[in-house]
Amino acid sequence: xxxSSFVLFWAAIxxxxxxxxxxxxxxxxxxxxxxxxxxxxxxxxxFFVLTATSxxxxxxxxxxxxxxGLVYLQFIVFIIVIAAFVQLxxxxxxxxxxxxxxxxxxxxxxxxxxxxxxGVSLFLVIRNYSFGQSVAFGAGSGIGWLLAILMLAxxxxxxxxxxxxxxxQGAGIALIITGIMALAFIGFSGIVNVQ
Amino acid sequence: xxxxxxxxxxxxCGISTFLALVLVIAQRYLADYGICxxxxxxxxxxxxxxxxxxxxALSDQQIFLPSACGGRGSxxxxxxxxxxxxxxxxxxxxPFLSAKxxxxxxxxxxxxxxxxxxxxxxxxxxxxxxxxRTKVIDIVDYTYDIKGITFQLIDPQRIDxxxxxxxxxxxxxxxxxxxKAVRAYSISSKPQDNGLIQLIIRLVxxxxxxxxxxxxxxxxxxxxxxxxxxxxxIRDTEADMIFVxxxxxxxxxxxxxxxxxxxxxxxxxxxxxxxxxxxxxxLTDEMKAFEKVFxxxxxxxxVSQPCPEEGWEGKLGYIMPYFPEAIRDPKNTEAYLCGSPxxxxxxxxxxxxxxxxxxxxxxxxxx
Numbered sequence: 143x144x145x146s147s148f149v150l151f152w153a154a155i156x157x158x159x160x161x162x163x164x165x166x167x168x169x170x171x172x173x174x175x176x177x178x179x180x181x182x183x184x185x186x187x188x189f190f191v192l193t194a195t196s197x198x199x200x201x202x203x204x205x206x207x208x209x210x211g212l213v214y215l216q217f218i219v220f221i222i223v224i225a226a227f228v229q230l231x232x233x234x235x236x237x238x239x240x241x242x243x244x245x246x247x248x249x250x251x252x253x254x255x256x257x258x259x260x261g262v263s264l265f266l267v268i269r270n271y272s273f274g275q276s277v278a279f280g281a282g283s284g285i286g287w288l289l290a291i292l293m294l295a296x297x298x299x300x301x302x303x304x305x306x307x308x309x310x311q312g313a314g315i316a317l318i319i320t321g322i323m324a325l326a327f328i329g330f331s332g333i334v335n336v337q
Numbered sequence: 338x339x340x341x342x343x344x345x346x347x348x349x350c351g352i353s354t355f356l357a358l359v360l361v362i363a364q365r366y367l368a369d370y371g372i373c374x375x376x377x378x379x380x381x382x383x384x385x386x387x388x389x390x391x392x393x394a395l396s397d398q399q400i401f402l403p404s405a406c407g408g409r410g411s412x413x414x415x416x417x418x419x420x421x422x423x424x425x426x427x428x429x430x431x432p433f434l435s436a437k438x439x440x441x442x443x444x445x446x447x448x449x450x451x452x453x454x455x456x457x458x459x460x461x462x463x464x465x466x467x468x469x470r471t472k473v474i475d476i477v478d479y480t481y482d483i484k485g486i487t488f489q490l491i492d493p494q495r496i497d498x499x500x501x502x503x504x505x506x507x508x509x510x511x512x513x514x515x516x517k518a519v520r521a522y523s524i525s526s527k528p529q530d531n532g533l534i535q536l537i538i539r540l541v542x543x544x545x546x547x548x549x550x551x552x553x554x555x556x557x558x559x560x561x562x563x564x565x566x567x568x569x570x571i572r573d574t575e576a577d578m579i580f581v582x583x584x585x586x587x588x589x590x591x592x593x594x595x596x597x598x599x600x601x602x603x604x605x606x607x608x609x610x611x612x613x614x615x616x617x618x619x620l621t622d623e624m625k626a627f628e629k630v631f632x633x634x635x636x637x638x639x640v641s642q643p644c645p646e647e648g649w650e651g652k653l654g655y656i657m658p659y660f661p662e663a664i665r666d667p668k669n670t671e672a673y674l675c676g677s678p679x680x681x682x683x684x685x686x687x688x689x690x691x692x693x694x695x696x697x698x699x700x701x702x703x704x
Contacts, residue, residue, distance in 0.1 A: 180428065202352070210348050219352055226356035233360075233367045240452070244425045 145336060147278035150271075153336045154282025160258050161290040162324040163331070167258030171291050171320075172313050174249070181295035184249040185288030189281070191231065191253050192262055195224050196280025199263040200273050220263045228254045258287055269336075279336075293323060376456040385451055391423070392446040401466040402459065403505070403566045404519065408447035415446045422455035467493055469504075469562045471534065476556060479619035482540040483585055484551060485525065487533060488560060495531045496564070498524060500571060500596035501589040501673070503701060504534060504564030508549040520546040523675065523701065524565065525588035527595035534562060537588035569701045571597070572671060576697070579663055579672045580608040581656060581684050586675035587620065589701070593673065598630050605633040607663035609656040611680065612640050615647040635663070657687040667692030674700040 145153070160166050167188070174184045199220050207213055232250045236243045253259060262283050266276040297319050306315050370387025375394065377383065385394035392408050392415050395401070406412035413433030419442045426434070430445045449455075471488035479485055490496060503523045510516060526535035541547045554560070571578075571593050580590045590608060597606075608627075612618050617640075624636040639656045643649035652659060664670050670693050674681055681700055688698055 206348070206352065210344070212345055212348055215345070215349055219349065222353055222356060226360055229360055230363055233363050237367045240424060244427070 145275070145334070147272075147274040149334055150275050150336060151278040151282040153334045154279050155286040155289065156327065157330045157334055158336050159286040159290060159327050160262060160283040161287050162320070162327040164261065165324075166261040167256050167287055170249075170252055170256055171287075171294065172316055174252075175291050175294040175298055175316065178292065178295045178299060180249075181291045182288070184252070185284075185291045187249045187253055188256060188258065188287050189284030191224070191228060191250075192259055192284035192287070193277060193281040194231070195227055195259055196262050196266055196276045196283075197273070198223055198227060200266060200271070200276040203267055204273075216264075216267060220260060224259055224263070225254045258283065290320075290323065294319060370452050373451045374454045375451065376454070378458055378461075379456070387451050387453070389451060390447050391417070391444075391449040391451055391455065391457070394451050395446065396468075399467070400459075400463065401468060401563050402446050402463060403466075403521075404447060406447075406519075410445060410448050413445060416443050417446045418442050418458040419444050419449065420456045420458055422453055423449045424452070465497060466564060466566065467496070469493060469496065469534075469564075471560050471562055473554060473556050473558045473560060474533075476554070479537065480617055482551075483537060483617075483619060484540075485535055485537050486550065486554065487526070487535045488562060490532055490534065491559075496534065497531065498528050498565035500524075500528050500592040501569040501701075502565035502567045503569075503589070504536070504562045505566070506536065506546065506550070507561045507563075508546040509553075511549050511553045514545055514549070518545040518549070519563075521566070521701075522585075523567075523569075523589035523592070525591045527592055527599065529596070529599050535588075537585045537591070539585040567701055569673070569675070569699055571673070572699070574671065575604060577605040577665055577670045578607070579660070579670060579688075579693075580606065581611070581672065581674045581676065581680075582608070583611040583676035583680050584617070586677075586680075589675050590673065591620065591624075594624075594627050598627065603632055605665065606631060607635045607637060609659065609663075610636070610638045611656045611676070612638060613642050615640055615643055615649050637663075655683075657683065660687060660691055664691055664693070668694065670697065672698045674698065 154160065158164065161168070161171060170184060175181050202219060202223055203213075203216060207216055207219060212219075228250050232243075235250075262280050266279055271279060294316060298316065301315065301319075310318070368388050372384050373387040373394075375383050375385055375391070375398075377400070383398045383400075385397060390408060392402055392404060402415045402417055404412065404415040406414075408415070410429050416433070416438070423444060426439060426444065427448050430448050431439075433445055434443055469490050470492045471490050473486060474489045475485075475487035477485045501523070503521045505519050505521050508518045508520070522536040522538055524534055525537045526533055538547055538550050540551045569589060580593070582590050587610065594608070608624065610618070610624070618638055621636075621638060627634050628636060637652060637656075637659060639652040639654065639659060640649050641654055643653070672684075672688050672693055674684055676684075685695075685698055685700075689695055
């Protein structure tokens with residue numbers, strides 16, 4: 143069954159959230175979620191890069207790698223494309239949108255190694271999405287990731303005043319919270335299935 | 338089969354080359370911020386190439402802010418005040434800045450990129466800082482792991498510094514170490530010898546710079562020194578003085594004593610030098626000789642773990658228990674410390690407990 147881009151966009155945010163159901167992009171999610179402000183910055187950067195790299199990688203895969211019979215090189219090529227795009231984006235934002243650069247700028251290099259970005263590029267190949275579906279899936283996943291990190295940052299902000307057992311402080315309690323959030327999101331999963 | 342492999346390689350290389358090319362072109366046109374104007378202390382204006390860090394831009398203009406890590410944002414010594422421009426404070430700077438400094442517009446100059454006109458405030462003494470081309474003219478072994486190295490200044494030929502201040506030494510790549518390193522060392526020669534700089538350097542195991550100095554530096558080599566930096570110098574008062582040093586911490590105290598020998602002083606001074614074994618003691622006779630120079634000076638080497646065969650007859654243990662006999666009036670005593678961070682902390686604690694005001698305890702806080 144062909145899923146429309148619109149459904150796929152919403153599905154990527156809620157029912158198959160890249161972070162909460164696929165557990166991708168976990169490292170920066172855990173380390174940068176201490177403050178809402180920086181979480182928002184990183185989340186927006188992930189959103190930008192995910193949307194753009196899913197489009198780019200779709201083009202590279204279907205227009206270059208498949209015709210040339212180089213599908214086995216997809217891992218390397220995807221990583222190179224992501225890295226180069228992030229560098230380029232950083233230069234452009236720094237030049238033309240200094241305000242945005244100061245919100246996103248320092249997070250951009252972090253994103254090169256964010257596995258959610260690479261994961262989405264692989265998903266759209268494995269699931270054989272069309273170009274429109276790929277962009278929708280990328281954008282939706284980006285917003286989903288932003289939503290997840292913002293929620294965790296909000297909760298962690300409140301947690302500062304709470305007494306957390308010593309052994310669970312920091313990443314420990316963050317993982318438990320993530321697990322509970324993931325349970326809530328898995329509740330959506332019956333609505334539409336994109337797997 | 339072979340042609341297949343070549344095509345694959347060619348396509349993969351083609352993609353990479355194309356992306357690299359795009360990046361190079363973007364870098365060329367996007368990261369060019371032209372010439373920017375930096376106004377210093379509202380009176381001096383310099384034009385710098387935009388797009389690089391403020392620290393780098395200033396050093397291109399022969400203005401050297403202190404920087405122990407070489408601009409990597411890990412030491413926090415290159416602070417300077419920005420009164421206009423520079424953009425918001427970056428997360429990489431925040432750990433080094435207190436709430437008051439943030440309010441005053443203090444930034445780490447290595448993290449601030451010059452992308453437009455900037456106004457900054459720096460201390461006047463920073464204009465005195467120069468990068469000196471020097472030549473090693475003497476290397477002496479003081480102990481098994483401490484060397485004294487004398488540099489002759491070539492360009493500029495004279496340095497104006499206060500006894501106790503430090504310079505930064507640039508080490509060159511050697512062996513497996515592929516990059517230059519910059520480290521701070523106190524000057525051990527007296528300010529009156531303004532054509533020379535002597536440094537006392539202890540070999541730090543695995544230390545990049547000290548290994549270079551100890552194992553690779555030879556007489557006749559050219560070395561770059563930048564300085565003078567620091568506010569560790571003798572305050573011009575009549576208070577009694579206690580000097581405390583360990584290891585290569587003898588350097589600034591030696592400079593201070595030699596300086597005082599020339600200008601003369603009647604102040605009561607006691608110099609405690611802490612060493613682990615007798616092998617760690619050096620320049621003892623030279624320091625003892627100051628007891629005849631000054632009316633009220635005492636040199637007290639203290640050894641904590643003398644080996645039996647060394648036959649040590651002087652003071653034993655740590656230096657702290659010997660402080661009370663050297664202090665007449667704690668409120669009227671200044672302390673000058675130089676040594677390892679652990680020793681500095683222990684000595685400060687002991688002095689404060691004896692009643693010496695924290696504000697009169699002076700030290701350099703580099704390791």
